[in-house]
Ligand SMILES: Nc1ncnc2c1ncn2[C@@H]1O[C@H](COP(=O)(O)OP(=O)(O)OP(=O)(O)O)[C@@H](O)[C@H]1O
C-alpha cells in the first residue's frame with residue numbers, strides 16, 4: 001500500500017512537473033512586465049497586458065495586492081473581493097517568488113499530488129493555482145495568479161490510482177496464494193509422513209508415503225519408504241520366526257502328551273513297554289531342550305549379545321573330538337567316516353562355537369546320508385584360512401533348495417527330516433557363528449550325488 005502510494009505520488013509529480021514549470025516561468029515573466037504597471041496603478045495598460053496574455057492561455061488571470069484583494073480578474077467575477085489561498089500566502093507571508101497548488105473547484109480544498117491516493121472525490125472538477133510575485137523596488141507589491149483547469153490530468157491520476165489499487169490487491173492475493181501453495185507443497189508431504197508414522201506406530205508396516213515433490217522432501221519420502229520396507233520385512237521375519245518356533249516346540253510336546261496319557265490311562269501296561277514309552281518321553285525332552293537352546297542362540301545373535309570367548313586352539317583337535325563324539329552314530333548307520341587333518345590350523349577362536357559349527361556340519365552329513373554311506377572330513381590351511389569341508393555321498397540337495405539351505409527353519413524334505421529330529425536351525429546357526437569368526441560357508445551339491453559343505457575361517461594369531 002505504501003509502495004502504491006509513493007508510486008502514485010511519483011507519477012503525479014511527473015504529470016504535473018512539466019505544466020508547473022511552464023506555468024511558473026510564463027507567470028514570472030508576465031509578473032515582471034505587470035509589476036511596474038500595477039505599481040503605477042496604470043489599470044488600462046495592466047488590463048491590456050493581462051487580457052492580451054489571457055487569450056493565449058487556458059484559465060483565468062488574477063492580479064491581487066498584498067492583502068489578497070483582487071484588482072483584476074479576467075473573468076471579472078472576483079474583482080474587488082479578497083481571495084485567500086495558500087499560493088497567495090506563500091508569496092506575501094513566506095516570501096516565495098512563485099507557488100503552485102491543486103484545488104477542488106467546488107470547495108477550494110487543496111491537495112498535493114502525493115496525497116491524491118487518499119483523496120475521495122475523483123469525479124469532481126479540479127483547478128491548479130499558480131502564483132508569481134509582483135515586485136517593485138525590491139518590495140513585493142502584489143501577486144499575479146493563474147487559475148487553470150486540471151480536471152483531465154486529475155482524472156488520469158485517479159484512474160491510475162484505481163489501477164494501482166487493483167494491481168496491489170491482485171499482487172497481494174497472488175502473494176498469499178503463492179504462500180499457501182508453497183506451504184502446502186512443503187508441508188503436505190511432511191504431514192502425510194507424520195500421519196503414516198502415527199499409523200505405523202500402531203503396528204501397520206505395510207504403509208508407504210507417495211514420493212512426490214522435489215529435492216529434499218522427495219529424498220526424505222524415499223528414505224522413509226525404504227526404511228518402512230525393511231521394517232515390514234523385519235516384522236514378517238519376526239512373525240515367521242515366532243510361528244515356526246511355536247510349531248517346533250509344540251511337536252515334541254504333543255508327542256510327550258500322547259506318551260504320558262498312555263502311561264496314565266493304562267496303569268497295568270507291560271513293564272517293558274512302559275520303559276520304552278518313558279525312554280521316548282526322555283528323547284522328546286532332549287529334543288525340546290535342543291530346540292530351546294538353538295532358539296536362544298539365535299535370539300542372542302540377533303540381539304548382538306553373543307560374544308566370542310577367544311583362546312588359542314587347534315581346529316584339527318576339535319575335528320578329531322567331534323569325530324569321536326559322532327562315532328557311535330556312524331557305526332550304528334554302518335557308514336564310513338574318513339578324517340583327513342592336513343594342518344592343525346592353530347588359531348584364536350571360540351572353542352564352544354567352533355565345536356558347534358563342526359558338529360552341526362558333520363552331524364548333518366551323517367544324518368542325511370543313507371546307511372553304509374561315506375563321509376570325508378578334511379581340514380587344510382589355505383591362504384591364511386582354516387578350510388574345513390564335509391563331503392558325503394548322500395541324497396544331495398535339489399538346486400531349487402540350495403539358496404534357502406542356510407535359512408532358519410528351512411528343511412528340504414519336511415517329513416523326512418522331522419523323522420531324523422531336525423528343526424532346520426542347524427545351518428542358520430552355523431552360518432552366523434562362522435560370520436562371527438569373520439569366515440564364510442558354502443555348499444556344493446547335486447541331487448543324488450551327495451553334498452559338500454565348505455567352511456573357511458581366517459586363522460588369527462595371538
Ligand atoms: N549333508 C546334507 N545332505 C543332504 N541334505 C542336507 C545336508 N545337510 C543339510 N541338509 C538339508 O538341509 C536342511 C537344513 O539343515 P539344518 O542343519 O539347518 O537343519 P536340520 O538338520 O533339519 O535341523 P537341526 O540341524 O536344527 O537339528 C536339512 O533339513 C536337510 O534337508
Ligand SMILES: [Mg+2]
Pocket residue numbers: 360363364422426427
Ligand atoms: Mg542339522
